[in-house]
Amino acid sequence: MSEQQEQSSSDTLASADTLTTDIAIVGGGMVGAALASLFACANPRWSITLIEAFPLPTEDAPAYQPSYDDRSTAIAHGSVALLQQVGVWETLSQYATPIEQVHVSDKGHVGGAVIDRHKVGVDALGYVVPNAWIGRVLIRHLQTLPNITLLSPAKVNKLTPVADGARLQIQAEGQESTLHTQLAVIADGAHSRLRASLGIDVDIQDYRQTAIIANIGLAQPHQGVAYERFTDEGPMAMLPLGGSVDGRTCALVWTQPTEQAEEVLSLPDEEFLTRLQQRFGFRLGQLTGVGKRDSYPLTLSVAKEQIRSSLVVMGNAAHFLHPVAGQGFNLAVRDCAALAATLAQAGDRPLGSLSLLQAYWQQQELDQQATIHFSDQLTKLFTSSKLPQAALRGLGFVGLECVPPAKQWLTLQTMGKASRQVML
Numbered sequence: 001m002s003e004q005q006e007q008s009s010s011d012t013l014a015s016a017d018t019l020t021t022d023i024a025i026v027g028g029g030m031v032g033a034a035l036a037s038l039f040a041c042a043n044p045r046w047s048i049t050l051i052e053a054f055p056l057p058t059e060d061a062p063a064y065q066p067s068y069d070d071r072s073t074a075i076a077h078g079s080v081a082l083l084q085q086v087g088v089w090e091t092l093s094q095y096a097t098p099i100e101q102v103h104v105s106d107k108g109h110v111g112g113a114v115i116d117r118h119k120v121g122v123d124a125l126g127y128v129v130p131n132a133w134i135g136r137v138l139i140r141h142l143q144t145l146p147n148i149t150l151l152s153p154a155k156v157n158k159l160t161p162v163a164d165g166a167r168l169q170i171q172a173e174g175q176e177s178t179l180h181t182q183l184a185v186i187a188d189g190a191h192s193r194l195r196a197s198l199g200i201d202v203d204i205q206d207y208r209q210t211a212i213i214a215n216i217g218l219a220q221p222h223q224g225v226a227y228e229r230f231t232d233e234g235p236m237a238m239l240p241l242g243g244s245v246d247g248r249t250c251a252l253v254w255t256q257p258t259e260q261a262e263e264v265l266s267l268p269d270e271e272f273l274t275r276l277q278q279r280f281g282f283r284l285g286q287l288t289g290v291g292k293r294d295s296y297p298l299t300l301s302v303a304k305e306q307i308r309s310s311l312v313v314m315g316n317a318a319h320f321l322h323p324v325a326g327q328g329f330n331l332a333v334r335d336c337a338a339l340a341a342t343l344a345q346a347g348d349r350p351l352g353s354l355s356l357l358q359a360y361w362q363q364q365e366l367d368q369q370a371t372i373h374f375s376d377q378l379t380k381l382f383t384s385s386k387l388p389q390a391a392l393r394g395l396g397f398v399g400l401e402c403v404p405p406a407k408q409w410l411t412l413q414t415m416g417k418a419s420r421q422v423m424l
């Protein structure tokens with residue numbers, strides 16, 4: 001945060017009772033920050049306040065923040081177009097690795113599907129960007145926008161709906177203050193306390209799987225190939241990193257049955273690499289090193305309500321997906337763009353008007369259902385021993401290669417282009 005913004009944040013907190021904003025976003029993770037920049041692009045006259053519990057990353061101090069950890073994100077073609085529109089893609093692309101091909105395969109079955117950017121006629125099928133870099137670039141961008149106020153570290157302890165909007169109780173530096181907003185967006189993550197405090201239920205399906213992530217060193221360049229490999233223990237992905245096709249590092253997402261994840265996490269580096277090489281094979285040659293490992297228990301969690309008058313639930317707080325198909329952030333970006341574009345049509349209506357929010361929801365409901373179904377079914381198809389799934393699985397990706405519409409469908413999903421995307 002710049003000195004000027006730090007000053008203005010603490011000033012506003014001091015005069016707590018009178019603080020008002022048009023839009024308050026709770027949670028400055030990848031989705032909250034992306035949403036703030038899309039809102040600012042949609043209408044520079046809206047005042048937007050972003051409240052984040054952890055210190056936000058800065059140039060000199062990339063402090064720990066849950067969203068901007070050691071993971072990397074596959075950003076789909078469609079999301080890149082939106083990030084270009086808000087003006088952050090040029091900087092983000094400095095550490096973005098283009099995906100030239102996606103290889104999908106099923107351990108123990110012949111064949112595999114290859115999606116090639118040349119055949120699709122695009123520069124890249126998507127890009128892989130380290131989350132820490134996404135955080136730094138988004139926050140730095142927000143700091144340059146005059147209509148954005150960043151409150152961090154500051155925590156929203158309570159959200160109360162009121163007649164003309166919502167009231168937020170914020171705690172920062174031991175002080176409590178109140179913020180009035182026309183529209184409150186809850187983007188405080190999968191275990192959203194605010195969502196729960198408002199009585200919004202969540203449908204939860206436990207996959208009993210845990211994703212282990214780490215950066216993996218390679219003996220040879222990855223050539224921009226992203227691998228999705230399905231195994232009986234769960235899917236694994238190796239995404240190309242390093243900013244170019246010559247890179248020799250991949251971002252691993254290795255799904256394990258939860259009961260064995262702890263053991264794999266604690267293996268010495270050499271044993272970890274040997275186990276990984278056994279599961280993944282030699283498609284990328286010899287695996288030479290492993291960075292810091294982390295783990296994420298996997299569920300499919302979907303909020304049963306995402307809009308109320310003056311309230312929207314977004315990002316992981318709205319839907320937490322299995323990471324197998326790299327859809328969670330990309331879906332959230334489409335939600336954010338649709339919300340920003342709908343609010344831009346508000347005219348004289350308050351930004352929290354229920355009819356506006358219903359229009360947003362009508363636009364995104366189908367996209368959410370289709371994307372959630374896609375990642376959920378993909379996960380189940382390749383880990384299930386039930387008969388219909390096992391039979392389909394037996395066809396392997398040979399079947400997929402032989403049926404052009406099926407392959408086209410997989411390609412569009414992978415690129416985040418299966419659903420209509422709103423531009424600002």
Ligand SMILES: Cc1cc2nc3c(=O)[nH]c(=O)nc-3n(C[C@H](O)[C@H](O)[C@H](O)COP(=O)(O)OP(=O)(O)OC[C@H]3O[C@@H](n4cnc5c(N)ncnc54)[C@H](O)[C@@H]3O)c2cc1C
Nearest residue numbers: 027029030031053067074156188189315316326328329330
């Ligand atoms: C292993 C893995 C790999 C993934 N890979 C991909 C991929 O390749 N492509 C893709 O599209 N998606 C991917 N995803 C999904 C993607 O990471 C999520 O969609 C994204 O992180 C969601 O961000 P969020 O901002 O909604 O939530 P979070 O990242 O959880 O952020 C929530 C923020 O809210 C803050 N907060 C919480 N409570 C409060 C409060 N009361 N007051 C103020 N602040 C608060 C927290 O500090 C946090 O910063 C992956 C997920 C996993 C687990």
